[in-house]
Amino acid sequence: MNVKEEIDKLTAELKIYQDKYYKEGVSLISDNEYDRLTDRLIELETEHPELQHPDSPTKRVGSDLTNDFPEVRHTIPVLSLDKAYSDEAVLSFFSKSIDKEGGALSFAAEEKIDGISMVLYYEKGILQRAVTRGNGEIGNDVTPNIMTMPSVPLSLSEPIDIAVRGEVYLNKADFERLNNEEPDESRKAANPRNLAAGTVRRQKSSEAGRVPLTIFCYEGFWSDKTETPPDHLHILSKLKALGFRTNPHFAFFASSKKEAEEKLSEAGLEGEAYSFDEIDAFIKKKTAERKNLPYEIDGLVFKINELDVRESFGYTEHHPRWAIAYKFEAPQAEAKLLGITVQVGRTGRITPVAEITPTKLGGSTIRRATLHNQEYIEELELAIGDTVSISKRGDVIPAVESVIEKNEEGHTTFVLPPDCPCCHTPIIQVGGLQYCPEYTCPDQVKGRIAYFASADEMDIESLGPKTVGDLYDAGILRSIEDIYTADYNQAASLPGFGEKSISAIENGVKESLSRPFVTVLSALGVAEIGKKSAEILVKNGFDSIDKIIAASDAGDPSVFSSISGFGELTGQRIIEAFRSKPLRETIEGLRKAGVHLDATMDKKDEDEDLEQIFSGEVWCITGSFRNFNPRSKALKEIEKRGGRTVSSVTGKTTHLLAGTGGGSKAADAERLGVKIVDEDEFLRMIGMEDEKDEADENGQLRLF
Numbered sequence: 001m002n003v004k005e006e007i008d009k010l011t012a013e014l015k016i017y018q019d020k021y022y023k024e025g026v027s028l029i030s031d032n033e034y035d036r037l038t039d040r041l042i043e044l045e046t047e048h049p050e051l052q053h054p055d056s057p058t059k060r061v062g063s064d065l066t067n068d069f070p071e072v073r074h075t076i077p078v079l080s081l082d083k084a085y086s087d088e089a090v091l092s093f094f095s096k097s098i099d100k101e102g103g104a105l106s107f108a109a110e111e112k113i114d115g116i117s118m119v120l121y122y123e124k125g126i127l128q129r130a131v132t133r134g135n136g137e138i139g140n141d142v143t144p145n146i147m148t149m150p151s152v153p154l155s156l157s158e159p160i161d162i163a164v165r166g167e168v169y170l171n172k173a174d175f176e177r178l179n180n181e182e183p184d185e186s187r188k189a190a191n192p193r194n195l196a197a198g199t200v201r202r203q204k205s206s207e208a209g210r211v212p213l214t215i216f217c218y219e220g221f222w223s224d225k226t227e228t229p230p231d232h233l234h235i236l237s238k239l240k241a242l243g244f245r246t247n248p249h250f251a252f253f254a255s256s257k258k259e260a261e262e263k264l265s266e267a268g269l270e271g272e273a274y275s276f277d278e279i280d281a282f283i284k285k286k287t288a289e290r291k292n293l294p295y296e297i298d299g300l301v302f303k304i305n306e307l308d309v310r311e312s313f314g315y316t317e318h319h320p321r322w323a324i325a326y327k328f329e330a331p332q333a334e335a336k337l338l339g340i341t342v343q344v345g346r347t348g349r350i351t352p353v354a355e356i357t358p359t360k361l362g363g364s365t366i367r368r369a370t371l372h373n374q375e376y377i378e379e380l381e382l383a384i385g386d387t388v389s390i391s392k393r394g395d396v397i398p399a400v401e402s403v404i405e406k407n408e409e410g411h412t413t414f415v416l417p418p419d420c421p422c423c424h425t426p427i428i429q430v431g432g433l434q435y436c437p438e439y440t441c442p443d444q445v446k447g448r449i450a451y452f453a454s455a456d457e458m459d460i461e462s463l464g465p466k467t468v469g470d471l472y473d474a475g476i477l478r479s480i481e482d483i484y485t486a487d488y489n490q491a492a493s494l495p496g497f498g499e500k501s502i503s504a505i506e507n508g509v510k511e512s513l514s515r516p517f518v519t520v521l522s523a524l525g526v527a528e529i530g531k532k533s534a535e536i537l538v539k540n541g542f543d544s545i546d547k548i549i550a551a552s553d554a555g556d557p558s559v560f561s562s563i564s565g566f567g568e569l570t571g572q573r574i575i576e577a578f579r580s581k582p583l584r585e586t587i588e589g590l591r592k593a594g595v596h597l598d599a600t601m602d603k604k605d606e607d608e609d610l611e612q613i614f615s616g617e618v619w620c621i622t623g624s625f626r627n628f629n630p631r632s633k634a635l636k637e638i639e640k641r642g643g644r645t646v647s648s649v650t651g652k653t654t655h656l657l658a659g660t661g662g663g664s665k666a667a668d669a670e671r672l673g674v675k676i677v678d679e680d681e682f683l684r685m686i687g688m689e690d691e692k693d694e695a696d697e698n699g700q701l702r703l704f
Contacts, residue, residue, distance in 0.1 A: 003044060007051050010041040014057040018150060054126045054661070055155030069140040069201060070629045072131045076163045076221045078119060079136055080318050081301065081325040087280045090302055093324045094253070094276055101309055106263060108232045109251040109274075109282065112299035112325055113216055114193050115169030116200055118146065120217075122164070124648070124664055125156040132200065135456060137531070142200050148209030153243040159664075161223035161648070164244060166215045170196040171294045174212050190364065192296050217244040218301075232305045233267035249293075251282060252305070263305075287328060299327040314565050315532065330391040333366075334404055335359040337386045340371065340414050342421045346447025346525060350427055350434040352377060352416060354400050359390055361398070366390060369398040374416045375432050383411040439582050445479065446472050448525055452480045456531075457523035458515050461508030462501060470494055480524075481589025483509055517543065517599040524586070526577045528570045536565055543599035545587055552578035613685065614643030618652055621645070622666060623659030625679050627688070631659070637686055649674055657682055 001009070014037055017028050029037075038058060045052040052058075084090050098105050117133035130146035132139040146152055146168070156162075175192040182188050189195035199211040220235050222228045229235045236246050251272040254260035260273035274282055286300055303323035304310055313321040335356040343351045352371040359366045369390050371377055380400065382388070385407025388400050419426055420436035422443040427434050436444065450468045453460040460483070471477040474494055476486050488505050491497040515523075521534040529537070540563050542548050551559045557571030577583055591597055619638045621631055628634035634657060635645045649656060649668040656669040656676045669676050683689070 003048055004051050007041065007044050007048070007053075010037055010044070011053045011056055014038060014041060015055075018057050054664075055153075057154075069142055071134070071138050072129060072141045073138050073632060074119060074131065074134075074136070075121070076119065076165075077315060077320070078117070078133050078139070078165070079315060079320060081323055082316075082319045082321075084324050084326045085329075087283045087326075090283070090324065090326050091276070091279050093302065094279070097304060097309075097313070097322070100313070104255060105309060106231075106255075106260065106305040107253040108236075108271075108303050108305050109253060110218060110301045110303075111247055111249055111286070111293075111297045112301050112327075113167040113169050113247070114191075114296040114298040115167040116193070116197050118142075118166050118168050118200075118215065120146070120152065120164045120166065122156060122160065122162050124161065125159040126664070127152070127154050140201070144205035145200055145202060145208035148205055149213050149215060151214040151245045156242045158242060160227065160242075162242075163221040163223075164217050164239065165219040165221075166217035166244070168196055168200060168213050168215045169193070169295050170199070170211065170213055172296065173294065178211065215245060216247040218246065228307065231267075231307055232303060233263060233269055235307075237267045237269055253279070253282075253302075283326060290328065297328075299325050301325050316565065318530075318532075331361065332389050332391045332401060333359050333361045335366070335369075335388055335390050337382065337384055337388050337400075337407075339384060340377075341368075342416060344420060344422045344436055344441060344443035344447075346444055346451050347527065348435040348437060348439075348441065348444050350416065350420070350436060352414070354388070356388070356390065356400075361390060361392060366392075366398045369400050371400055373433050377414055377416075381413050383407055383413050385409050385411050442472065449477060449480055449483065451525050452523045453483065453512075458512045458519060459508075460505075460512045462504040463508060467505070470496070479589070480586050481593065484513075484590070484593030484595070513594050513596075515596060517545075517596045517601065520590070520596055521545070521548075524583065526574065526583070528573045528577070533566070536563060538599055545591075545597040548574070549578050549584075549587075551575075610640055612642030614638055614641045617643045617654045619643050619645050619655045619657060620649050620653050620665060620669075620674075621657040621659070623661050625659040627679065627683065628659075634682070637688075641686065 014034075017034060017037075041056070042058050045056065045058060084093065094105075094107060097107075119131045119133070119139065120127060121129040121131065127143070127147065129141055130143045130152070131141055134140060147154060149168070170192040172192060175189070175195055178195065179188045189198065195211070196213055199208050199213055202208040217239050218236070220228075220239050229238050233252065236250075240246050248270070251274055252260045252264050252269075253274050253276055254263060255276060257273050257275045257278075260275065264271050264273055272282075283300065290297055301323060302325075303320075304313070310320065310322040315321060337354055337356055339355040341353045341355055343353055345351065350373075352373070354369045354371050356367060356369060371382070380388075380403050382400065382403060383406070386403050387405040387407075389402045389404055390398055391401045392398055416427065416434060420438065420441060423436065423438050423441040425436055425438040425441065428437050429435075438444070446465070446469050449472070450463075450465040452458055453463040453468065463483070468477060471486070471488075471491060474491060476488065476490050477483065488502045491502060492499070518531075518534045518538050521529060521537065522531045537548070537560075542551070552575045555575060557568055557575055560566050560571035560574050561568040587597065619635075621634055623631075625631055625634060628637075638645055638657075643655075646653060649665050649672060651672055653669070653672070653674050656665060656674050658666050658669075658676050658678055666676060668674075677685070
């Protein structure tokens with residue numbers, strides 16, 4: 001047989017052996033024979049890389065090349081979940097959802113794996129990208145490392161475009177073994193999740209491949225909506241059929257156990273069936289089973305089964321309204337309360353924070369813990385010197401839970417001071433919470449400036465909370481709008497402010513002028529407008545700050561509350577915020593600075609003078625590129641020049657931009673007579689220099 005036939009044969013055989021071994025635990029051939037076949041395929045693929053299959057089993061082996069984990073924007077919702085800490089809260093979620101829908105609903109219940117959230121993107125059934133959750137909008141591309149995991153299919157049983165969410169984790173036994181094998185105590189991981197997270201981000205995929213990570217997949221998003229199953233049970237069933245590993249330990253709730261059993265059977269699944277009145281028993285059962293599972297779980301996820309109902313319920317800024325995560329009782333430890341610090345946030349909220357003796361908890365050392373508010377302190381009768389119980393709420397936020405032993409010094413229950421600890425304005429109480437009402441309170445101003453400049457908002461380099469505090473105290477920065485008018489050279493005499501750091505701040509400020517309007521709107525810090533809400537407003541016609549101000553001045557909250565996901569109270573608060581004099585002053589200052597306060601400004605800066613050389617053309621891209629990582633950068637270059645981009649090659653496609661390692665799109669393009677353009681030709685077309693060549697000439701990488 002010729003080389004191509006041998007590669008095809010070895011690829012098909014090894015895929016069968018891998019699937020049988022990793023999915024069914026069955027060895028069809030000896031380890032030595034498997035290694036011999038793998039080595040032969042690697043040898044052939046090295047000599048003939050153009051013949052390597054995109055889902056070749058040799059990609060499980062990994063590479064010694066380093067990865068820099070480029071950032072990739074998610075194309076599906078990757079949000080957090082709302083939390084519940086009692087079975088009553090879960091039952092309330094069930095009943096409120098049913099009442100809101102006005103009819104019968106069913107719910108799926110799954111283990112909340114304590115691992116790393118991952119999104120797998122497939123095109124025509126071939127794995128293209130594996131991306132971490134990141135901030136929910138942008139994650140890191142860790143594809144080479146994830147491809148070493150046998151439980152992640154490199155190709156699917158159907159040539160579809162789909163995004164699949166899953167949780168990457170490490171079994172407890174493997175964690176213990178790997179930790180015991182690590183001779184350096186300082187390099188031992190605190191828990192399986194930490195080791196899994198570190199493995200996913202290892203610079204060499206060959207090293208990542210030595211750690212036996214695995215994945216449970218739990219959600220699928222079809223590019224072709226007509227292919228999407230009608231409910232969650234059928235999504236799980238379809239994911240299994242496509243070759244994904246799903247968690248067999250799941251349950252299903254309906255109005256009766258019989259109904260739940262029938263729905264499971266109809267979907268071809270073997271989960272546990274329950275009625276709604278068995279929620280308490282189910283949670284107790286899973287809590288008891290938790291310690292005997294081979295992997296770590298930190299809770300249970302309950303989600304509405306029917307997809308049309310999910311769509312009607314929608315999302316908040318942070319989580320879907322159709323799901324909730326029940327969190328197991330957090331591990332606790334004892335500590336002594338050394339003192340209570342009072343903090344003032346950017347909204348003026350006063351928060352007491354417990355200063356405690358250093359305490360090991362959940363793999364980290366805790367020195368501070370939240371106390372929420374004065375009412376919570378009074379409930380605990382908490383005093384300085386008390387021995388207290390500390391937990392990690394949701395396994396993340398340290399909190400004081402109870403008093404174990406009262407202090408011997410006779411200290412009485414702590415009482416918040418009557419005045420703001422920063423500006424000494426009398427504190428007010430709003431709904432059980434304490435606030436400083438003074439808008440110009442220094443701590444509030446510092447908080448607002450730092451929030452505006454933060455990485456998740458305007459992303460102004462080198463302008464973090466400490467720097468903002470130093471510049472405020474020096475009188476250089478006193479408001480958000482000052483960011484764009486301040487003379488940062490005045491900071492030259494301050495400790496830590498050298499020429500380079502000042503230059504970095506100035507460059508960061510200049511770059512932030514091009515941030516899109518939706519980012520500016522979120523960065524203003526209006527309580528009701530975060531990133532998601534800002535996007536919704538812009539999509540619903542409020543694509544400039546002046547339109548929002550005009551609607552606020554009109555005073556009709558229904559203009560905002562009529563938008564899906566916005567309530568009447570939200571509408572009223574938006575109106576109040578944009579009518580306020582301080583916010584108006586900030587907006588006018590930003591307008592003078594040239595910040596984007598209108599979505600139409602977003603494309604003008606660099607795009608308006610570009611020649612529309614791709615006007616009327618339809619482009620598709622495939623493979624990876626030297627100069628466009630992620631490859632969405634190439635899509636933007638095409639679109640800026642008038643071209644339209646599509647995800648697959650069809651008869652209407654005019655050009656295919658082909659990088660290295662592309663899949664079947666090149667063959668489709670040849671068959672349909674579509675012009676294929678390589679990266680070098682594309683660079684010449686758009687008048688862009690090859691950064692790789694520049695790096696080679698200079699002997700170092702170009703930083704940008």
